[in-house]
Amino acid sequence: MFNVVRNEPAPASLSGKRKYDSEDVLTALRKVFHKKCYICETSEPSGVNVEHFIPHRGDEGLKYDWGNLYFSCDRCNNIKLAQYDDLLDCCDPNTEVVRAIKHKPPMTAYARKLDIEAQSNDQKTQMTAELLDRVFNSDHTPNKAVTASFLRHKVFDRYNLLLDQLNKYYAPVALDKEKEEALERIKLLIAPTAPYSAFISWCILEDEELRPLLDGYIGQT
Numbered sequence: 001m002f003n004v005v006r007n008e009p010a011p012a013s014l015s016g017k018r019k020y021d022s023e024d025v026l027t028a029l030r031k032v033f034h035k036k037c038y039i040c041e042t043s044e045p046s047g048v049n050v051e052h053f054i055p056h057r058g059d060e061g062l063k064y065d066w067g068n069l070y071f072s073c074d075r076c077n078n079i080k081l082a083q084y085d086d087l088l089d090c091c092d093p094n095t096e097v098v099r100a101i102k103h104k105p106p107m108t109a110y111a112r113k114l115d116i117e118a119q120s121n122d123q124k125t126q127m128t129a130e131l132l133d134r135v136f137n138s139d140h141t142p143n144k145a146v147t148a149s150f151l152r153h154k155v156f157d158r159y160n161l162l163l164d165q166l167n168k169y170y171a172p173v174a175l176d177k178e179k180e181e182a183l184e185r186i187k188l189l190i191a192p193t194a195p196y197s198a199f200i201s202w203c204i205l206e207d208e209e210l211r212p213l214l215d216g217y218i219g220q221t
């Protein structure tokens with residue numbers, strides 16, 4: 001999960017209160033969420049949904065409220081449904097969603113599981129971690145086209161990009177400018193625009209040398 005700044009005005013079609021997922025809404029959501037599902041962080045997912053963060057249950061106000069519409073992939077939307085209705089809000093500037101839940105990338109491309117760990121005991125953090133655990137680790141989900149195993153593989157691909165940069169940074173004969181360049185590339189991998197940025201951010205948070213250098217870039221919007 002990653003923090004989002006909703007810096008687009010409410011799309012015009014919402015004022016008609018007839019449709020909440022018109023093209024202008026999708027375009028604005030794509031922009032605000034950097035084309036990523038707000039739950040799994042998959043970039044440009046094959047199926048997208050305009051999701052109601054707080055289930056509207058017929059409430060017109062919630063149904064057409066721009067602030068309640070989130071960009072999610074089909075699979076996460078299916079898993080979330082109305083079951084997970086008390087999640088950490090990635091659009092709330094006072095909630096640091098990256099740091100709230102530890103995301104550990106898988107060790108190998110076909111690792112059976114990856115670790116998701118809530119960093120506190122409050123209800124929202126626990127529920128969000130539970131949802132993320134299902135998204136990345138459960139194969140008993142409604143959408144069979146995208147599986148948890150497929151997602152873990154995609155996370156591993158990003159982790160591999162980080163490993164390339166770590167090898168460059170920590171090479172015994174690395175030049176200062178090469179270290180600088182590696183740091184700049186790591187910043188691209190932890191940026192909220194990057195897929196699976198929470199997983200890469202946590203690798204940095206757990207690194208004693210890199211954390212002080214990059215801490216300020218983690219969770220930045």
Ligand SMILES: [Zn+2]
Pocket residue numbers: 037038039040041042072073074075076077
């Ligand atoms: Zn998703």
